[in-house]
Amino acid sequence: MGxxxxxxxxxxxxxxxxxxxxxxxxxxxxxxxxxxxWNSKYPEKVLEIAQSYIDAGSDLIETNSFGGTRFxxxxxxxxxxxxxxxxxxxxxxxxxAGDKFVLGSVGPTGKILMMGDVTEEELYDAFKEQAxxxxxxxxxxxxxxxxTDLDEARLAIRAAKxxxxxxxxxxxxxxxxxxxxxxxxxxVSPTDMVTTIIDAGAELIGANCGNGIANMIGIxxxxxxxxxxIPVLVHANAGMPVYKDGxxxxxxxxxxxxxxxxxxxxxxxNMIGGCCGxxxxxxxxVREIVDGK
Numbered sequence: 001m002g003x004x005x006x007x008x009x010x011x012x013x014x015x016x017x018x019x020x021x022x023x024x025x026x027x028x029x030x031x032x033x034x035x036x037x038w039n040s041k042y043p044e045k046v047l048e049i050a051q052s053y054i055d056a057g058s059d060l061i062e063t064n065s066f067g068g069t070r071f072x073x074x075x076x077x078x079x080x081x082x083x084x085x086x087x088x089x090x091x092x093x094x095x096x097a098g099d100k101f102v103l104g105s106v107g108p109t110g111k112i113l114m115m116g117d118v119t120e121e122e123l124y125d126a127f128k129e130q131a132x133x134x135x136x137x138x139x140x141x142x143x144x145x146x147x148t149d150l151d152e153a154r155l156a157i158r159a160a161k162x163x164x165x166x167x168x169x170x171x172x173x174x175x176x177x178x179x180x181x182x183x184x185x186x187x188v189s190p191t192d193m194v195t196t197i198i199d200a201g202a203e204l205i206g207a208n209c210g211n212g213i214a215n216m217i218g219i220x221x222x223x224x225x226x227x228x229x230i231p232v233l234v235h236a237n238a239g240m241p242v243y244k245d246g247x248x249x250x251x252x253x254x255x256x257x258x259x260x261x262x263x264x265x266x267x268x269x270n271m272i273g274g275c276c277g278x279x280x281x282x283x284x285x286v287r288e289i290v291d292g293k
Contacts, residue, residue, distance in 0.1 A: 046089070239252030
């Protein structure tokens with residue numbers, strides 16, 4: 001059992017970090033610019049983001065590597081820099097984390113297996129390459145996130161499990177449908193997810209993005225109906241996005257998010273952090289609730 005899962009099995013509620021993408025944009029990331037390239041061009045700015053979450057009380061912070069597969073990096077002419085940019089991402093977060101944990105962020109490739117535009121072998125190799133770079137940079141675990149397709153999630157988990165010594169976690173993204181159930185963009189429910197990704201080797205599962213913390217409660221409850229024991233992670237957005245004055249805004253304040261933390265813990269979440277729109281202030285409030293302040 002890895003160190004992170006071990007802490008959870010001992011009964012600890014862990015606090016992870018908040019948004020990276022929206023934070024990078026605030027720091028000056030331009031539309032059409034590669035976020036992962038900042039790991040080599042502006043490492044001090046990436047370090048500032050990582051450090052802000054550690055200062056806010058995170059037990060775990062992610063890496064600036066969400067789009068770090070060759071399929072994403074090729075769009076910027078950086079397909080030959082996969083190992084280098086992922087290693088740098090992990091090194092930066094490792095520097096900020098100190099004795100805290102680093103989660104190597106792995107997002108979807110944008111390729112769809114059922115459409116035939118990629119093979120299983122190509123996906124596996126892409127995730128393997130990224131995971132090895134993150135491990136070389138000092139990540140403690142691989143955080144496969146924002147997945148919508150079970151086959152892609154399964155291949156990412158296998159690639160990380162079979163080619164690194166790290167703990168491997170996986171979350172999917174679900175939207176609430178008109179009938180009140182939750183489904184990913186590819187039609188996967190939380191119930192569908194549980195057995196498949198645990199069988200693939202995921203040691204912690206859950207949901208990120210797509211919802212504010214209120215909707216995440218129902219998702220965690222559904223996961224817990226299927227499996228009472230697997231560690232569960234929630235990375236919620238700062239509310240549901242609203243289009244205002246020409247830009248997308250996530251309206252939930254740190255205080256509003258914090259109010260629902262006891263309910264998400266009661267539902268069965270073991271690790272709590274934020275996704276789009278969440279800030280160090282959101283994480284600080286989560287930390288306070290978890291610590292009982």
